Amino acid sequence: MRKEASRATGRPTLAEVAQLAGVSQITASRALRDIPTVDPVLASKVREASKALGYVPNPAARMLASARSQSVVVLVPALSNQLFIETLEAIHNVLRPRGYDVLIGNFHYSREEEEELIRNYLAIQPCGILLTGFDRTDASRRLLEANKIRRVHMMELTNAEDVFSVGFSQEDAGAVVARHLLARGRRRLAYVAAQLDARVIRRGEGFKRALAEAGVDALELAVPDPSSVGLGGELFDRLLRQHPDVDGIFFCNDDLAHGAIFEAQRQGIPVPGRVAFVGFNDLPMSAHIVPRLTSIHTPREDVGKHAAHLMLALLAGAEIRERTIDLGFELVVRESS
Amino acid sequence: MRKEASRATGRPTLAEVAQLAGVSQITASRALRDIPTVDPVLASKVREASKALGYVPNPAARMLASARSQSVVVLVPALSNQLFIETLEAIHNVLRPRGYDVLIGNFHYSREEEEELIRNYLAIQPCGILLTGFDRTDASRRLLEANKIRRVHMMELTNAEDVFSVGFSQEDAGAVVARHLLARGRRRLAYVAAQLDARVIRRGEGFKRALAEAGVDALELAVPDPSSVGLGGELFDRLLRQHPDVDGIFFCNDDLAHGAIFEAQRQGIPVPGRVAFVGFNDLPMSAHIVPRLTSIHTPREDVGKHAAHLMLALLAGAEIRERTIDLGFELVVRESS
DNA sequence: CTTCGTTAAGACAGCGCTACCTTACGAGGA
DNA sequence: TCCTCGTAAGGTAGCGCTGTCTTAACGAAG
Numbered sequence: 001m002r003k004e005a006s007r008a009t010g011r012p013t014l015a016e017v018a019q020l021a022g023v024s025q026i027t028a029s030r031a032l033r034d035i036p037t038v039d040p041v042l043a044s045k046v047r048e049a050s051k052a053l054g055y056v057p058n059p060a061a062r063m064l065a066s067a068r069s070q071s072v073v074v075l076v077p078a079l080s081n082q083l084f085i086e087t088l089e090a091i092h093n094v095l096r097p098r099g100y101d102v103l104i105g106n107f108h109y110s111r112e113e114e115e116e117l118i119r120n121y122l123a124i125q126p127c128g129i130l131l132t133g134f135d136r137t138d139a140s141r142r143l144l145e146a147n148k149i150r151r152v153h154m155m156e157l158t159n160a161e162d163v164f165s166v167g168f169s170q171e172d173a174g175a176v177v178a179r180h181l182l183a184r185g186r187r188r189l190a191y192v193a194a195q196l197d198a199r200v201i202r203r204g205e206g207f208k209r210a211l212a213e214a215g216v217d218a219l220e221l222a223v224p225d226p227s228s229v230g231l232g233g234e235l236f237d238r239l240l241r242q243h244p245d246v247d248g249i250f251f252c253n254d255d256l257a258h259g260a261i262f263e264a265q266r267q268g269i270p271v272p273g274r275v276a277f278v279g280f281n282d283l284p285m286s287a288h289i290v291p292r293l294t295s296i297h298t299p300r301e302d303v304g305k306h307a308a309h310l311m312l313a314l315l316a317g318a319e320i321r322e323r324t325i326d327l328g329f330e331l332v333v334r335e336s337s
Numbered sequence: 338m339r340k341e342a343s344r345a346t347g348r349p350t351l352a353e354v355a356q357l358a359g360v361s362q363i364t365a366s367r368a369l370r371d372i373p374t375v376d377p378v379l380a381s382k383v384r385e386a387s388k389a390l391g392y393v394p395n396p397a398a399r400m401l402a403s404a405r406s407q408s409v410v411v412l413v414p415a416l417s418n419q420l421f422i423e424t425l426e427a428i429h430n431v432l433r434p435r436g437y438d439v440l441i442g443n444f445h446y447s448r449e450e451e452e453e454l455i456r457n458y459l460a461i462q463p464c465g466i467l468l469t470g471f472d473r474t475d476a477s478r479r480l481l482e483a484n485k486i487r488r489v490h491m492m493e494l495t496n497a498e499d500v501f502s503v504g505f506s507q508e509d510a511g512a513v514v515a516r517h518l519l520a521r522g523r524r525r526l527a528y529v530a531a532q533l534d535a536r537v538i539r540r541g542e543g544f545k546r547a548l549a550e551a552g553v554d555a556l557e558l559a560v561p562d563p564s565s566v567g568l569g570g571e572l573f574d575r576l577l578r579q580h581p582d583v584d585g586i587f588f589c590n591d592d593l594a595h596g597a598i599f600e601a602q603r604q605g606i607p608v609p610g611r612v613a614f615v616g617f618n619d620l621p622m623s624a625h626i627v628p629r630l631t632s633i634h635t636p637r638e639d640v641g642k643h644a645a646h647l648m649l650a651l652l653a654g655a656e657i658r659e660r661t662i663d664l665g666f667e668l669v670v671r672e673s674s
Numbered sequence: 675c676t677t678c679g680t681t682a683a684g685a686c687a688g689c690g691c692t693a694c695c696t697t698a699c700g701a702g703g704a
Numbered sequence: 705t706c707c708t709c710g711t712a713a714g715g716t717a718g719c720g721c722t723g724t725c726t727t728a729a730c731g732a733a734g
Contacts, residue, residue, distance in 0.1 A: 009404050009462070013720060024684050029722060037682060056460040060400035061720030064689045067346050069397065079426055085416045089443065101461070103438060106426065123393040124438070125346070229625045258622065265627045285595065285622075288566045290602045350690060361714050366692060374712060398690030401719045 012053040021049035032057070059101075063125070071101040072311060073121045074130040077109045077197060081227075081253075083281050083300050084132075087154065090304030091130065098312060100127075109197055109226070115140040122147050128311045130154060134165075135198035150314045152307045155199060157324050164314070166307040166325040170199050173296045173329045174206025177250045177278050180294070182214055184337055186248030186276055190219035192235050192260070193252035194227040200252045203280065207250050219243055227252070232259025233266075240269070247275050248337070254279035254286050257293055261336070265290075276337040291335035299327040349390040358386035369394070396438075400462070408438040409648060410458045411467040414446045414534060418564075418590075420618050420637050421469075424491065427641030428467065435649060437464075446534055446563070452477040459484050465648045467491060472535035487651045489644045492536060494661050501651070503644040503662040507536045510633045510666050511543025514587045514615050517631070519551055521674055523585030523613055527556035529572050529597070530589035531564040537589045540617065544587050556580055564589070569596025570603075577606070584612050585674070591616035591623050594630055598673070602627075613674035628672035636664040 018028035023042055031038045031046035038046075049055075063069045072095055076084040092102050105121060107114035115137045121129070122143060128150040144151060153165040174191075181189055189211060191204045200222075208218040221239045225231060232255060239246060251257040257279035264271050271277055271291055279286055282297035306325050313320055355365035360379055368375045368383035375383075386392075400406045409432055413421040429439050442458060444451035452474045458466070459480060465487040481488060490502040511528075518526055526548060528541045537559075545555040558576045562568060569592060576583060588594040594616035601608050608614055608628055616623055619634035643662050650657055 009719080014722095015720080025720095026685080026722075027683060030683090033722090039682070042683090058401070058720050059461050060397045060406065061689090062722075063397035064395070064401050064691085065720075065722040067689070067722095079422045080419070082417070082419075085422065089416055092441075092443065096457075101438075101440060104429075104441060106429065120433075124396050229622045233625060259625055262625045262627050285566045288570060288596055288599045290599050346689080351692095352690080362690095363692075363715080364713060367713090370692090376712070379713090395690050398719090399692075401721085402690075402692040404692095404719070 009058070011058070012055045014055070014057070017046060017049045017053055017055050020053060021045040067125065068127050069101075069125045070099055071103050071124065071126045072128045072130065072308075073103045073105060073126040075105040075107055075114060075117055075121075076132050077107055077114075079104075079106045082283055083298070087300045087304035087307075090301045091308045094305055094308035094312070109195055111135065111137045111140070115143070118143050122149065127315055128152070130307050130311060133198050134158060150311065152310050152314070154303050154307045156202070157326055159324060162323075164310055164320065164323050166303050166310060166327065168299065168303075168327050168329045169206075170202035171206030171209070173280070173298075174203040174208075174250070175210035176329075176331050177280075177296060178207045178210035178214075180331055180333070181248040181250070181276060181278065181337065182211070182216065184248070184272075184276060187216055188219070188243070188246050189216060189248040189250070190221060190239055190243065190246050191250050191252070192232075192239060192256060193220075193222040194225050194231055194235070194256060195252075196222055196224050203250075203252055219246060222252075227255050229255050229259040229262070232256030233263030234259075236260035236263045237267075240267075240275075248278075249275060250278045250280075252280055254281050254283040254293065254295055257295070257336075258285065258289055261289055261291070261293065272335070272337050278337050282332055286332075287334070294334045294337040295332055297330040297332050299329065302327050346395070348395070349392045351392070351394070354383060354386045354390055354392045357390065358382040404462065405464050406438075406462045407436055408440050408461065408463045409465045409467065409645075410440045410442060410463040412442045412444055412451060412454055412458075413469050414444055414451075416441075416443045419620055420635070424637045424641035424644075427638045428645045431642055431645035431649070446532055448472065448474045448477070452480070455480050459486065464652055465489070467644050467648060470535050471495060487648065489647050489651070491640050491644045493539070494663055496661060499660075501647055501657065501660050503640050503647060503664065505636065505640075505664050505666045506543075507539035508543030508546070510617070510635075511540040511545075511587070512547035513666075513668050514617075514633060515544045515547035515551075517668055517670070518585040518587070518613060518615065518674065519548070519553065521585070521609075521613060524553055525556070525580070525583050526553060526585045526587070527558060527576055527580065527583050528587050528589070529569075529576060529593060530557075530559040531562050531568055531572070531593060532589075533559055533561050540587075540589055556583060559589075564592050566592050566596040566599070569593030570600030571596075573597035573600045574604075577604075577612075585615075586612060587615045587617075589617055591618050591620040591630060591632055594632070594673075595622065595626055598626055598628070598630065609672070609674050615674050619669055623669075624671070631671045631674040632669055634667040634669050636666065639664050 014028055015025050018025040021028060028046045031043040059070055074091055078084055095102050105117040107117055118140050131151055131153050133156045134153060155167040157165045157167050191207050193200050193204055211218045221235055257277050260277060279293045279295035282295040286293035286295050351365055352362050355362040358365060365383045368380040396407055411428055415421055432439050442454040444454055455477050468488055468490050470493045471490060492504040494502050494504050528544050530537050530541055548555045558572055594614050597614060616630045616632035619632040623630035623632050
């Protein structure tokens with residue numbers, strides 16, 4: 001009955017694996033980490049011993065010894081938005097099997113809250129961080145720089161040096177919507193937006209720029225409130241009172257568009273007869289709502305997948321040629337336009 | 338230039354806090370953990386020193402020394418379901434400020450996948466686990482028992498000994514829907530369900546039991562496929578072909594009901610004129626869809642909040658009187674019935 | 675035959691914290 | 705007055721792993 005037994009976890013340790021394999025502890029450690037300076041014969045012995053004992057490395061010990069955790073932080077502006085769920089899930093699916101813990105932080109579209117999360121999560125020394133977009137406080141930026149933590153930005157793109165980003169062009173998506181509505185013969189066009197984050201604003205800019213290029217004025221109704229189905233109905237109603245002649249609306253997301261469709265239905269306003277609707281994100285419901293909603297389908301799942309793989313490459317110290325991964329988007333034309 | 342400096346993290350350590358406070362390291366440790374055997378004067382000195390240095394405990398070291406992590410695992414059957422997002426967020430909001438990491442596992446409604454997650458997550462020695470319902474593999478059960486990990490079950494209730502649960506009665510909810518439709522004069526009633534997990538089945542049982550008590554037969558259309566808006570439309574269409582006289586449908590969730598509403602609209606079937614719809618969960622959209630959907634509002638946010646607090650109490654070693662927390666539910670009657 | 679460089683394996687010493695045991699000290703009873 | 709006892713503080717020894725340095729082994733070059 002050894003004294004130290006009282007504190008041990010009872011799980012097999014690296015020392016036991018090493019003993020069983022007949023090598024030193026450090027050799028076992030290297031073998032299990034696939035460090036190439038280990039003789040292949042010894043390495044396979046170690047792996048066998050590890051399997052035989054059902055050895056699982058203790059992440060705390062590993063983290064303490066190496067000063068590096070095995071966790072990756074993902075910060076998203078919302079969980080209530082289906083969009084980010086799919087991205088998160090894809091990230092999980094890539095990183096979990098590689099042994100990384102994925103820590104999710106929701107900053108509720110608040111830069112201050114994001115800063116707080118960054119501060120808190122840096123304390124646990126994550127080995128990488130996946131961020132949404134580029135819009136954050138200076139303090140956040142400094143924290144990230146000072147900690148030299150590996151990071152990948154999602155949803156938006158940049159060509160800046162040493163910055164890795166995976167996403168698509170929000171401006172271009174807005175412009176595509178504008179050109180689509182113009183092609184449909186609509187001339188009295190509006191951008192209706194809520195939850196004015198950087199991406200929503202960029203979409204609107206792309207939309208308005210494309211209209212301007214065609215010599216068409218753009219109406220705009222943008223409120224900072226959180227986006228919701230109910231708000232979509234309200235905003236549509238308000239826009240219609242101000243500009244009864246509007247004949248095409250680009251909503252910054254599908255939720256608003258859904259709400260507007262319901263409101264139009266209640267008011268007996270034909271869609272697309274009197275006014276065409278285009279949403280953004282292409283949520284599952286958009287393919288079924290009456291009328292089916294035209295929307296920009298965004299590659300949110302692929303964004304997560306590629307961002308996670310990029311992070312893995314960074315963590316492996318690989319040489320990255322493509323700092324920017326543009327996954328594009330797709331305009332899905334349906335009944336509403 | 339001390340040799341050990343090369344491996345240190347550079348962050349202030351407990352030893353430095355102790356030195357600044359003029360106490361031993363272990364006293365500082367106890368003071369910061371609010372262990373009552375520390376003199377209040379010393380304790381406040383330690384807290385001051387800690388603040389002055391910007392000390393943040395190293396979770397890895399703490400975990401290694403105490404063989405206990407500061408992380409709580411939450412296993413949910415889906416992230417695509419808004420329902421669980423709200424629960425997760427509430428859990429986060431309670432546990433994060435207390436210094437716990439919340440690790441999310443999504444088992445995609447698969448008992449096998451849940452078992453795998455339990456196995457993997459137990460390796461990192463979480464200090465607690467929050468589970469959805471009671472339906473799991475025997476191996477999962479054994480793993481949980483063998484590891485003696487503190488756990489709280491969510492969404493369903495049980496009176497079993499030593500089992501903590503937070504939720505509401507799925508059966509009762511189903512029964513309430515049945516009585517509501519009966520009170521509306523409907524007699525040809527059906528339960529339409531997908532993604533047949535234990536809770537969906539219980540809801541249906543409550544529904545059918547209440548109908549049986551009223552001497553009314555229940556129709557049923559249940560498929561194991563994942564639930565979706567599109568499937569709701571399909572199932573409604575199929576049910577209507579088989580039983581054109583159906584005049585009231587209870588859908589196992591709002592998504593199916595939404596899809597059915599769209600399908601009814603396409604087919605020109607008046608709701609609730611010809612057939613009344615009732616959903617489950619009361620998603621935000623249900624208050625806006627045309628017609629507005631009658632639904633059971635479930636306390637998913639409160640489930641998360643209470644489950645997290647219960648876990649905190651368990652972790653603190655508190656004496657728990659109420660093993661079962663019934664948060665109830667609410668029938669929200671709207672236009673569709 | 676010696677020297678050197680190179681590579682593989684091991685020894686060692688922590689990483690930062692907490693469990694456990696010991697010591698110091700004052701209060702209270704004999 | 706002495707001795708026990710309870711309490712608060714400290715000393716010590718790891719928790720399980722990996723970074724760094726050292727050694728051993730071996731072949732090539734001089």
